[in-house]
Amino acid sequence: MERFASWRRSRRFIGAKRVLHIAKRCFIQNNIVSKESPMKKIGREVAFLATGAQNPRNGEGSFLRLLDGRIMYAYTEYYGDSWEDHATARISAVFSPDEGESWSQPSVLIEKDADTVNIMSVSLFRMKNGDVGCLYLRKFASEGGILCVPYFTRSSDEGGTFGTPVRCIARDGYFVVNNDRLVRLKSGRLLFPTAYHGADLDHLTPGEIYVCYSDDDGASWNLSADAVRSPYEDNVRLQEPGLFALPDGRLWLYTRTAYGHQYQAFSTDDGLTFGRVTPAFRFSSPDAPMHVKTVGTLTLAIFNPIGYHPFEGKTELWGSPKRTPYVCAVSRDGGLSFVDGATTSANGGFQDFIASCYAFEDDTEESYCYPAIIEVEGGFLVAYYHSNGADTCLNCNRITKVLYREIN
Known part of the structure; x- marks a missing residue:
């Protein structure tokens, strides 16, 4: 999600100043992802949720396989005149009966209530008892200003109806959680990362990261005591984090920055504490989120x-x-090769990584962000924002299907 005018101006300044020295070291050079690219392009479009009159933005969604075999894709549907983060929005869904080849017309999954500015940024998850779990952000007015807080709800009828939502963080504030971010550990713990940005919309602060976790399958939630903070003192710091459980037991935290790369830290206690925050040099990046998932x-x-x-x-x-x-x-x-691996003077450790990369989108006149991922028969689906000719990437939503045989 984009922040506000002052943050946009600051990102422009910080981005150019801080990434210059590391941009020159980026593993992807100017001609590697282009129409003449040696990087293989994969996937084909199977759905495009276009915007239109009174529907200025569609995106930030999550997939779930339903018990009848269909795939549900829930996403943030903005309705009204504005696409801004704090405009009117609800959670809607489309359904596929055939592994993503065709999709239904959109229908409303969860409507915002009258006291809510909007609900957005959904994560779907299959719960231990078979329920459909749904995490989303709720923005609402308080005496101090607009708050942004994650809520969790569940459905016992495959998304037909949802129960009373549970507030995940008791503390007031502006907590950002990206879409498709719920993770289950081997211990059974359910968790997601959140970036805290201050008391409310009118008093935003640079981002610091916490982990919200549940040890009772979503009935109640706790917030980690210690924040994960940027090694730098600037006015953006850490934003839009993700988590991934590595096979060696470490929990990998990766996060958007304005420093030219994703940054990362690791936990060995199921997300309660994390080590030092360092650059993830394989993942060069503008101020945009990354997403990691297994299929x-x-x-x-x-x-x-x-x-x-x-x-x-x-x-x-x-x-x-x-x-x-x-x-x-x-x-x-x-995922170990994403975070570990020896470097050499010959290639800096990046050549094997470059060979493992494929392009979903190579039209650099457009923008793409906020993906969701699910496995389907013979491959996987990825949904993400597509600018579709607009000046902002927060516009339409494309669903792409990739077959495993496309990947060498």
Whole structure:
């Protein structure tokens, strides 16, 4: 989600100043992701949720396989005149009966109540008792201003109806949670990361990260005591974090920054505490989120490498580098090759990583962001924002289907 005018201006300034020295080291050079690209392009469009009159934005969704075999894709549907983060929005859904080849017309899944500014940024999850779990952000007015707080609800009838939502964080504040972010650990713990940005919309602060977790399958939630903080003192810091459970027991935290790369930290106690925050140099990035998820035997990392465009003048409405192209890195060792691996003087440790990358989108005139992922028969689906010619990437929603045989 984009923040507000002052943050947009600050990102433009910080991005250019801080990423110059590391942009030159990016593994993706100017001609690697283009129409003449040696990077293989994968996937084909199976749905496009276009915007229109009184529907200015569709995106930030999550998939779930229903018990009858259909796939549900829930997403944030803005309705009214504005696409801004604090405009009117609800959770809607489309359904596929045939592994993503065709989709129903949209229908409302969860409507916002009268006291809510909007609800958005959904994560779907199959609960231990078979319920459909649904995490989303609720923005609402308080005496101090607009708050943003995650809520969790569940459905016992496959999304037909949802119960009374549970507030995940008792503390008031502005807590950002991305879509498709719920993670289950081997211990049974359910968790998601959140970036705290201050008391309310009118008193925003640079981001610091907490982990929200449940040990009773979503009935109640706790917030980690210690914040994960940026190593730098600037006015953006850490934003839009994600979590991924590595096969060696570590919990990998990755986070959007304005420093030219994703940054990362690791936990060995199921997300209660994390070590030092450092650059994830494989994942060059403008101020855009990354998403990591396992499908079948593959672990995918979807991100926007910055090597093609950071100083070419292609910017979003708010002045930051375009979130383009859109790349999928593939790991066959449960994600360990994303975070570990020896470097050499010959290639810096990146050559094997480059060879594992594929392009979803190579039209660098467009922008792409906020993906969701699910496995289907013979492959996987990825849904994400597509700018569709607009000055902002927060516009339409494309669903792409990739077959495993497309990946070498």
